[in-house]
Amino acid sequence: MGLLAHGLLKIGDSFVMVADEFPPDFGCPDALSPTTAKGTTFAIHIYTEDVDALYQLALDAGCESIFEPMDAFWGDRYGQVRDPYGHHWAMATHIKDMTGEEMAQAAAAEFSGAPTD
Incomplete structure (x- = not known):
């Protein structure tokens, strides 16, 4: 499917985990982008x-x-x-x-x- 499941951004001495949005049928209801969720x-x-x-x-x-x-x-x-x-x-x-x-x-x-x- 070509989606990023786990990406790690290093900013200074800190890390932020990121991932692509996953469709709801993947069983990940919390993997929506703010755009899909209508806000952040x-x-x-x-x-x-x-x-x-x-x-x-x-x-x-x-x-x-x-x-x-x-x-x-x-x-x-x-x-x-x-x-x-x-x-x-x-x-x-x-x-x-x-x-x-x-x-x-x-x-x-x-x-x-x-x-x-």
Whole structure:
């Protein structure tokens, strides 16, 4: 049938197991892609040295942009893509250490529409 049953992706020092979607008659009801299941409930999150380069690499490999990398209120440069199977991949580069108070202030400003510094 030509389906990948077990694939191993190594990202940094971590591994993610992946497989192709299997038809329901294969007896694997949990082997559906988010596209077939009509949505996903999570994103795989990756920290990288250069989020902009990783984002572009993902687009070049066939992913669709959910949103371009931006400087997020919590101190990361952060973006997301959707792969051809519907999985969401979040990616970030940490750019600024923040105290809890600074993060709370930045979040309040973000969600109130007020400018941030």
